[in-house]
Amino acid sequence: MQRISSVFRKQEAEKPAKKDVVERKAEAGMKEEKPVAEKIRAGHVHESGCTGCLVALADNYEGILKILDRYVDWVYDLTLADTRHIPKMDVALIEGSVCLQDKIAVEEVKKARQNSTIVVAIGACACTGNINRFDRGGQANQPQHESFVPLTDLIDVDVFVPCCPPTPEQLRNTVIMAYLLLKGNDEQKKLAGRYLQPLMNLAKSPFYSKASYNTLMQEVINQGLCMGCGSCAAACPVRAITMEYGKPQGERDLCINCGACFAQCPRGFFDHGLEEQYEGITELIQEVLK
Ligand code: SF4
Numbered sequence: 637m638q639r640i641s642s643v644f645r646k647q648e649a650e651k652p653a654k655k656d657v658v659e660r661k662a663e664a665g666m667k668e669e670k671p672v673a674e675k676i677r678a679g680h681v682h683e684s685g686c687t688g689c690l691v692a693l694a695d696n697y698e699g700i701l702k703i704l705d706r707y708v709d710w711v712y713d714l715t716l717a718d719t720r721h722i723p724k725m726d727v728a729l730i731e732g733s734v735c736l737q738d739k740i741a742v743e744e745v746k747k748a749r750q751n752s753t754i755v756v757a758i759g760a761c762a763c764t765g766n767i768n769r770f771d772r773g774g775q776a777n778q779p780q781h782e783s784f785v786p787l788t789d790l791i792d793v794d795v796f797v798p799c800c801p802p803t804p805e806q807l808r809n810t811v812i813m814a815y816l817l818l819k820g821n822d823e824q825k826k827l828a829g830r831y832l833q834p835l836m837n838l839a840k841s842p843f844y845s846k847a848s849y850n851t852l853m854q855e856v857i858n859q860g861l862c863m864g865c866g867s868c869a870a871a872c873p874v875r876a877i878t879m880e881y882g883k884p885q886g887e888r889d890l891c892i893n894c895g896a897c898f899a900q901c902p903r904g905f906f907d908h909g910l911e912e913q914y915e916g917i918t919e920l921i922q923e924v925l926k
């Protein structure tokens with residue numbers, strides 16, 4: 637399967653004319669008579685998580701219907717797509733961390749990687765392990781399930797959309813930008829790449845998927861970036877963080893390295909260079925959703 641790094645080169649060589657795509661769909665007997673655009677194939681792969689990310693995606697209401705109507709064929713999903721095997725996809729959104737004792741889950745994420753151009757880890761469980769790090773040593777519903785790991789422990793991931801759950805807009809915009817990166821014109825591809833770059837950097841970061849309280853300390857608090865919002869303390873599943881004098885204090889012995897605090901921190905990752913493109917990106921999203 638083609639990877640995101642070779643998308644641009646391969647796309648120029650292989651991009652079929654729009655007419656061909658319409659004809660192919662008509663030949664295949666698909667109901668859609670006049671597709672507005674050449675759609676991408678995307679799906680949702682569900683590993684160990686609470687389904688909050690999928691609910692957040694659905695919380696876009698009309699926005700998500702427009703995306704499905706015009707830009708995306710939703711080809712894989714536990715409940716919304718009538719298929720049992722992970723098909724070829726342009727974009728796979730993977731939610732949840734992976735139980736190493738669950739062979740089906742391990743094979744599933746490997747298959748999703750193999751079959752997808754862009755793999756997006758959505759939510760803190762997929763990105764850092766999150767609360768599932770707590771389900772270790774036989775504490776889970778099935779005691780034989782001893783260890784849960786984030787996706788990057790098993791496969792290459794292209795984009796991280798952290799937080800528990802990510803906002804509906806974050807998820808919607810990521811799908812839009814993935815579409816524009818694959819099918820847009822040069823200017824749209826440039827802006828989409830700029831939007832996705834910080835999230836791609838997170839996926840390639842050597843420490844983000846292994847984040848702990850120490851990471852929060854080093855990357856946010858020690859950098860003078862903490863604004864005392866308390867999101868980290870609220871997100872910590874083992875209450876290792878308390879807010880004292882408006883700042884987080886961590887109990888390192890309690891920390892289970894789930895990364896939830898860092899994933900939830902609004903100052904945990906921020907690309908100031910993006911501010912310059914803010915207007916262009918906002919206009920692009922509004923244009924797509926008009
Ligand atoms: S401090 Fe809490 S939220 Fe942060 S990594 Fe440790 S256990 Fe997870």
Ligand code: SF4
Nearest residue numbers: 862863865866868901
């Ligand atoms: S979530 Fe981040 S900004 Fe908010 S209190 Fe915790 S470290 Fe500070």
